[in-house]
Amino acid sequence: MVNVIGLGYIGLPTALMLSSHGIEVVGTDCNKTLVDTLNAGHTTFKEKGLDMLFQAAVKANIKFTTEYQRTDTYIISVPTPYDKFTKKVDAKFVVEAVKDVLKVAPKGCTVVIESTISPGTIDTFVRPQIEKDGFEIGQDINLVHAPERIIPGNMVYELLHNNRTIGADNEKIGEKIKDLYSSFCQGEIVVTDIKTAEMTKVVENTYRAVNIAFANELAKICRYAGMDVYEIIKICNMHPRVKILQPGPGVGGHCISVDPWFLVGDYPRIAKVIDEAMKTNDSMPEFVLNRIYEIMQKEGIKDISRVGLYGLTYKENVDDIRESPTLQLLENQRRHLAPELKVYDPLIEKNIVANQYHDFDKFLTDIDLIVIMVGHNQIKQQLDKLKGKVIFDTRRACQGIDGVYQL
Numbered sequence: 001m002v003n004v005i006g007l008g009y010i011g012l013p014t015a016l017m018l019s020s021h022g023i024e025v026v027g028t029d030c031n032k033t034l035v036d037t038l039n040a041g042h043t044t045f046k047e048k049g050l051d052m053l054f055q056a057a058v059k060a061n062i063k064f065t066t067e068y069q070r071t072d073t074y075i076i077s078v079p080t081p082y083d084k085f086t087k088k089v090d091a092k093f094v095v096e097a098v099k100d101v102l103k104v105a106p107k108g109c110t111v112v113i114e115s116t117i118s119p120g121t122i123d124t125f126v127r128p129q130i131e132k133d134g135f136e137i138g139q140d141i142n143l144v145h146a147p148e149r150i151i152p153g154n155m156v157y158e159l160l161h162n163n164r165t166i167g168a169d170n171e172k173i174g175e176k177i178k179d180l181y182s183s184f185c186q187g188e189i190v191v192t193d194i195k196t197a198e199m200t201k202v203v204e205n206t207y208r209a210v211n212i213a214f215a216n217e218l219a220k221i222c223r224y225a226g227m228d229v230y231e232i233i234k235i236c237n238m239h240p241r242v243k244i245l246q247p248g249p250g251v252g253g254h255c256i257s258v259d260p261w262f263l264v265g266d267y268p269r270i271a272k273v274i275d276e277a278m279k280t281n282d283s284m285p286e287f288v289l290n291r292i293y294e295i296m297q298k299e300g301i302k303d304i305s306r307v308g309l310y311g312l313t314y315k316e317n318v319d320d321i322r323e324s325p326t327l328q329l330l331e332n333q334r335r336h337l338a339p340e341l342k343v344y345d346p347l348i349e350k351n352i353v354a355n356q357y358h359d360f361d362k363f364l365t366d367i368d369l370i371v372i373m374v375g376h377n378q379i380k381q382q383l384d385k386l387k388g389k390v391i392f393d394t395r396r397a398c399q400g401i402d403g404v405y406q407l
Contacts, residue, residue, distance in 0.1 A: 002180070003028055003069040004077060005097050007038065009254070009320065010114065010148050011077030013050065013155050019057035021184040026063045026071075038064040046319045046347065049156035070104045073180065075146075077114040082258055087265030089118040091125040098126055102133050102141070110142040110173055116255065117145070118262030119199040142173045145194045146181065147201035152253065152318040163187040167197025206260040206274055211245050213277035216284050219247035219407045223291075229407065230396065247407050249373050249394040250284040250325030252314025257281070257323040285329035288394055288407075292371060295405050299390050301368055304339060308367035311374025312345035312352060316395070319347040326373045327353070342367055346378045364389065372397050 004015040007029040019025040029035050037044055043054050078093040094115050101111055113122060122145060127137060135141045145167040150158040164185055168174030174191040181189055192200075215233070222229035233244045251257045260278050263271045292307060301307070314324040321327060330340050330353055342355045344363040357363035360382070364370070369390040372379065375397035379386075383398060391398055392405040 001026060001069065001071045002073045002075060003071050003101075004075045005029075005068070005101065006076060006078035006093075006115075007031075007034060007044070007064070008077070008079065009045065009152065009155075010150070011075070012038075012044065013047070013053070013150070013159055014075065014077060014114065014148070015062065016050070016053045016057040017156075017159050017184045018180075019060045019062035020053055022060070023180070023183055024061075025057070026065060026069045028065055028068055030066060032066055035064050035066050047155050048153065053156055068100050068104045070106055072106065072109045073112070073177075074101050074105070074109065075112045075114050076101070077148075079254070080115045080117055082261050082265065087261040087268075089121055089262050089265070091117060091121050094121070095125050095129050098129055099133070102130065102135060105141065107140050108142070110144055110177065112144040112146050112177055114146050114148055116147055116201050116205075116259055117198055118202060118259075118266055119195055120266070121198060122194050138169060142168070142170060143194065144168045144173060144177050145197045146177060147197060149201070149204070151255075152320045153315065160184060161187055164189045165197045165200050166191045167194035169194060202259045202262055205255045206263060209251065209256045209260045209281060210274065210277040212248070212251055212256070213280040215245040215247040217280050218244070220287060223407065246396065248284065248325070249288045249407075250328055251281040252323040252325050252328075253320065254322045257314075282328075285325050286332050288325075288371070288373075289329055289332055291405070291407065292369070292392065295369060295390065295392055299369065301390070304341065306366075306368040308342040308344060308357075308363055308370050310344055310363075310370055310372045310379060311376060311395075312343055312348045312356075313374055313376075316375045317347070317377055321348065321352060329373070341371075345374070346376060361385070 001024040002018055004011050004025060004027045007027045015025050015027040034044055043050050076094060076097045078097050080094060081090045083090055094113060098111060122143060130137055130141055137143060147165060149162045164181055164187060166174050166178050166189060178189045178191055219229045222232060229247060236242050236244055260274050264275045309326055312324060312326050313319060313321050333340055340354045342357060343353055344357040344360060364385060370386060371392045372395055375395035380397050383401060394407055398404045
C-alpha cells in the first residue's frame, strides 16, 4: 500500500492515478475539510479529466484520511514555499511530513519526496531529521526524490505521458520506485542520484523562466522604442534556430515563479542571469499597471473605478490563483494606497479580492477599460460583448479586433 501525504494540486492527481492503475492507496492530508470533501465524493479543484480519474480511483477503493498509515511506501507531496527575503526554499512542510511518517513507519520502508525542492534540501534538512529521530538511512529508511513535471490544465495527460526522474541513494530502491510509477507512466523514467534529481526539476523551471524573461524584456524595449513586439517575435521566429516565447503580464503558478529563486538563494554570487530574469518577470505586473495609466490618459478615462481586470488565475482555463500576476498587480496598488480595480474571473466562484464580480455582463456594464490578464476560452468566445470598450490585451486573446492596446 502507498500512503500519499498531501492531497493538493500534485498529491491528489498522483494518488488517484496510482489507485486507478491497480495500486492500493491511502491519501492523507492535515486539512480535515479537504478530506471530508473527497470522502463526500467531490474533487477539490477543477482540472480537465480529474473528475473521471477520481471516479475510477473511488471504484478502485482509494481511501482518504487525516491519519498517517503504517506501510512500506510513502509519497510526500506537500507545498514548498520560499523565503521572499533570502530566496531560499522553506522546507518546513516537507520536514514536518517526514517527522510524522517516522512516527508510524516500519523498518525498511521507502519515503519518496515528490515536492519540488532546491538541490541539497534532502541532505540539509531531511537526512538530519531522520538521523535525529534515531533512524539509519539505508537500513531503517530509504530515501527517494521523484519530482513531478505536470502543468495545471493538462495534469492528467501529463501524468500519463511525461518523462520522469527518480533520484535514490540505492539503485535497487530507485528501480523499485520506478516500477511503482511505471504502473501508470508511459514516458521514460530515468533513475539517478537524489541531488541530481533535485537539480533537474529546478533547472527545467529556471530554463523556462529565463526564456519568458527575455520575451518580457523585449516587450519593454519595444514599448520604449515604439515598436510592435509581436510582429518582431513573429519575424524572428521564422529563423530555424530561434524560438522566442510570447510576453505576458507576469509569471504565476507555484513552479516557474518560485523554483528559480531557489538557485538565486543558494548561489547568490553566481546565479546572476537567473536573478535578473526573475526580477524582470516580477516587474511585469507593475509594467502593466503603468500601461493602464498611459491608456487612461490617452483615452481620457479619469475614474479608476471604470477600469476592470479580466482574470484572476495565473493562466488560462484553470482555477489556480497561486502567484497570479493579477494578484501581484493588486498588491502593487495596495502598496501605493490606491483603490483596487474591479476584477472578474469566470473560474473563481469564491470572493478572493475586493471589487470582485461574478456576473460578466454586470462587470462589463460597470467599466470602460477592460484589461485582459488571462486568456480564458470564455472571453475568446464572447469578444462581441467587448464592443464599445477600451481593450488592453496582455494575452493576445483579442486578435482580429482593431484598436486593441497591447503590452
